[in-house]
Amino acid sequence: MSNKQLSKDGCSLNALSNLISELSKLPGLGERSAERLAFHILKMQGSARQSIADSIISLRDIKLCQKCFNLVGNIDEPFCDICSDDSRERSVICVVEQIEDLWRIEKTDVYKGLYHVLHGVISPLDGKGPEDITLEQLINRVKSCSPKEIILSTNPTVEGDNTALYIQKELKKPFIENGLIKITRLGRGVPVGSSIEYLNKAILISALMERKESPNF
Amino acid sequence: MSNKQLSKDGCSLNALSNLISELSKLPGLGERSAERLAFHILKMQGSARQSIADSIISLRDIKLCQKCFNLVGNIDEPFCDICSDDSRERSVICVVEQIEDLWRIEKTDVYKGLYHVLHGVISPLDGKGPEDITLEQLINRVKSCSPKEIILSTNPTVEGDNTALYIQKELKKPFIENGLIKITRLGRGVPVGSSIEYLNKAILISALMERKESPNF
Numbered sequence: 001m002s003n004k005q006l007s008k009d010g011c012s013l014n015a016l017s018n019l020i021s022e023l024s025k026l027p028g029l030g031e032r033s034a035e036r037l038a039f040h041i042l043k044m045q046g047s048a049r050q051s052i053a054d055s056i057i058s059l060r061d062i063k064l065c066q067k068c069f070n071l072v073g074n075i076d077e078p079f080c081d082i083c084s085d086d087s088r089e090r091s092v093i094c095v096v097e098q099i100e101d102l103w104r105i106e107k108t109d110v111y112k113g114l115y116h117v118l119h120g121v122i123s124p125l126d127g128k129g130p131e132d133i134t135l136e137q138l139i140n141r142v143k144s145c146s147p148k149e150i151i152l153s154t155n156p157t158v159e160g161d162n163t164a165l166y167i168q169k170e171l172k173k174p175f176i177e178n179g180l181i182k183i184t185r186l187g188r189g190v191p192v193g194s195s196i197e198y199l200n201k202a203i204l205i206s207a208l209m210e211r212k213e214s215p216n217f
Numbered sequence: 218m219s220n221k222q223l224s225k226d227g228c229s230l231n232a233l234s235n236l237i238s239e240l241s242k243l244p245g246l247g248e249r250s251a252e253r254l255a256f257h258i259l260k261m262q263g264s265a266r267q268s269i270a271d272s273i274i275s276l277r278d279i280k281l282c283q284k285c286f287n288l289v290g291n292i293d294e295p296f297c298d299i300c301s302d303d304s305r306e307r308s309v310i311c312v313v314e315q316i317e318d319l320w321r322i323e324k325t326d327v328y329k330g331l332y333h334v335l336h337g338v339i340s341p342l343d344g345k346g347p348e349d350i351t352l353e354q355l356i357n358r359v360k361s362c363s364p365k366e367i368i369l370s371t372n373p374t375v376e377g378d379n380t381a382l383y384i385q386k387e388l389k390k391p392f393i394e395n396g397l398i399k400i401t402r403l404g405r406g407v408p409v410g411s412s413i414e415y416l417n418k419a420i421l422i423s424a425l426m427e428r429k430e431s432p433n434f
Contacts, residue, residue, distance in 0.1 A: 019273060033245060041273060054270075056236060057266070062230075062232060072230070
């Protein structure tokens with residue numbers, strides 16, 4: 001009995017099969033894990049199930065910050081919590097591909113500047129050009145607020161690197177006009193806590209190329 | 218910025234934080250994977266998001282078969298697709314812990330008999346006794362339909378084994394009265410496709426104890 005057979009003519013089984021098929025479309029969930037999750041949700045209290053459904057539905061109310069394109073905390077405000085926070089260092093902008101990246105960096109509790117979320121990368125193979133990301137908005141922002149530093153924190157992938165390079169070129173003009181101090185990139189090399197034995201060639205090559213003089217003791 | 222901070226005062230961020238916290242309660246999903254899923258759902262089309270929510274909500278319409286406690290295909294019917302299927306071997310009942318187990322066995326396409334879903338196991342440590350599973354219903358069913366074989370397919374765990382033993386004892390009376398032929402258990406031993414090198418002691422001990430004479434060629 002396949003899922004298809006299980007659900008034939010069945011309203012109630014259909015509900016479960018539908019959920020399994022919906023869940024198995026999500027990243028990292030195969031059919032087996034989708035099944036496991038669906039059965040778990042099936043066994044939950046009705047109210048717990050409803051609250052998952054509600055939280056999915058209420059995602060439609062989400063809004064992006066007009067300045068940095070992060071998620072806005074209070075939908076009545078035009079700007080996000082970070083852009084509205086006066087204690088943040090306003091002269092540094094960290095440019096990231098996605099909101100997830102912003103969250104990850106925020107969780108380090110080390111960076112205290114502002115952000116700019118590109119919402120994608122330039123990737124000609126996927127038909128994504130500079131107009132598909134928030135690059136124009138970044139340039140306008142740099143022109144108007146003249147930050148001291150822009151940290152290009154795109155992913156260390158071909159697309160991420162190319163996007164960073166493109167942004168750097170585009171920023172050159174407002175950069176010079178406004179007396180920006182620097183455009184930086186995240187350091188790259190061997191990830192802290194890893195074993196060299198298991199790292200791939202590309203990581204090791206970049207770590208060798210980016211090697212630094214050891215501090216004197 | 219923790220998730221908590223992220224969501225302070227925020228209606229829209231609250232939605233995302235809620236979803237992450239709901240998802241991270243599901244089995245096999247840690248906070249990181251819950252975040253990844255939530256962001257993926259956030260980026261989906263509104264209609265796709267709605268259809269996940271709908272399929273979760275419609276699980277409330279699910280109904281169990283009055284005979285075997287499997288899910289009922291059509292909620293207007295009292296019995297499930299398997300119990301209503303005349304081509305199934307009606308003299309064999311496979312007793313499983315959960316509906317998931319039934320699905321897994323059905324997918325082998327080898328078993329053609331009926332089922333009985335216990336919806337749990339006897340587990341005194343968790344405060345679960347015989348009255349918490351569908352044992353009484355199984356006994357009544359055996360009394361009334363006198364099957365030829367009952368396959369006790371509980372999990373090969375302490376609780377599963379104890380439950381099977383308990384059921385076997387309870388069934389003895391209707392078993393003898395009704396001229397049942399046999400009560401069987403699933404074969405146990407080394408799982409097909411595994412490497413002996415990686416199997417644990419308990420599996421190897423059971424495989425040694427359940428060893429069979431090699432067929433002659």
